[in-house]
Amino acid sequence: MMIDIIEVNSRKLLRDFIYLPSYIHANHANWVPPIYMDEWDYFNPKKNDSFSHCDTIMLLAYNDNRPVGRIMGIIQRSYNQQHNEKHARFAYLETENNQIIHNALMDAVIAWAQHKGMTHIVGPLGFSDKDPQGFMIEGFDAPVTIATNCNQPYMVDLVGNYGFVPKLDLVVYKVPVPETKPEIITRIEERFRNRKTDLRVMEFRARRQVRPYIRPVLSLVNQTFTDIYGFIPFTTREMDEMANRYLYLINPEYIKIIVNGKNEVIAFVLGMSDLSEGFRKSRGKLFPFGFIHLLRAGKKSTQLNLLLGAVHPDYQGRGLDMLMGARLIESARKNGKKVMDSHLELESNLKVRAEMERMGGKVYKRFRIFIKEL
Structure with a gap:
């Protein structure tokens, strides 16, 4: 079997890279x-500011002029400097169930990483923790959710056979949405109303109301996510790119923001309807009718996917996370949601995991990031 590895350096090759999955x-x-x-847009350095502070390479594997695999190599310079590491990342690895194809791709990206002076390679891991990360190792019977990897079980075997070992695990909880308003939610809201405070919970009906808060919200993420594995602070341009990429998909009812007396964002939580069925029916195209499929899917879906949430360090321990969670659950319940997907949580984040389990959540997916010494 003859495998040709080609670097993506043209629009035609980028098309093969994008559509191979x-x-x-x-x-x-x-x-x-x-x-x-x-x-x-994401794989275009002119439109994705993440490229500006990373070294990258995108590779395709061909057999008889047919694309059979892809991989992206990333060196996140600022993260390496901050953590005193020389780690390359591999991301967006897709291949047929063939060790030869996998090894050819990995050999090429490792050679590139070694040439750059790296000592380890870790992945799947994108530009930051906000990109899909980890290979699924449990939960293959469940549909994929947004911003997570969807891989066949054989991918784990391929990287293991190559010499990768586990780095860390991430878990995903499925949390039931109560059919009636729980008493604890009523108590939390009453406690907040009776408290003398300048804090306000902001809720939204239109996306245009949300947009002025995008940068303040993501600036809060920059302040609070510093200890999260793989996290890189958003640049202003990346904040705007994030808004353009996701805001049109989100029902503003699932955005809860708390501001203080100075109108500063000090806490938020963000969720969105599961749109998997809409993505399938649209076949990845918004136009001419794909957008309609997404809108219908959002209304019909009984699952709410949690995406992001944070509380400013000065306001932690005051129950604001519970208050926002209560408001979000109430919006989900009123709109017919039955379950919530927690998105990826570090297995080691015992505080968040305990909160999910307190609400009746059960782990139903597990993802693993791997590492190999070069």
Whole structure:
């Protein structure tokens, strides 16, 4: 078997890179296509500011002129400097169930990383922890959710056979949404109303109301996520890119923001309806009718996906996370949601895990990031 590894340096090759997963997962029932318009922007250095502070390489594997695999190598310079590491990352690895193809891709990206002076390679891990990370190792019977990897079990075997070992695990909880308003939610809201405070909970009906708060919200993420593995602070341009990529998909009812007397954002939580069925029906295209499929899917879906949340350090320990969670659950309940997906949580984050389990959540997916010494 002759495998040719080619660096992506043209629009034609980028097209192969972007659309390859649709062939790899052609018979994968739970795979969901991305919005391809967003993919073109994401992998374009002129439109994705993450490229500006990273070294990157994108590679394709061909067999008989047919694309059979892809991989992206990333060196996150600022993260390495901050953590005194020389780590390269691999991301967006897709391949047929073939060790030869996998090894050819990995050999090439490791050679690139060694040439750059790296001592380890870790992944799957993108530009930051906000990108899909880790290979799924449990939960293969569940549909993929937004901003997470969807891989077949054989991918874990391929990287293991190559010599990668586990670095860390991330878990995903499925949390039931109560059919009636729980008494604890009523008590939390009453406690907040009776407290003498200048804090206000902001709720929204329109996306245009949310947009002025995008930068303050993501600035709060920059302040509070510093200890999260893989996290890189958002630049102002990345904040705007994030808004453009996701805001149109989100029902503003699932955005809760708390501001203080100076109108400063000091806490927030963000969720969105599961749009998996809409992504499938749209086949990754917004136009001409894909957007309609997404809107319908958002209204019909009984699952709410949690995406982000944070509380300013000066306001932690005051129950604000519980207050926002209560408001979010109430919005979900009124809109017919039955369950919530917690998104990825570090297995070692016992505080968040305890909160999920207190609400009746059960782990139903597990992802693993791997590492290899070079």
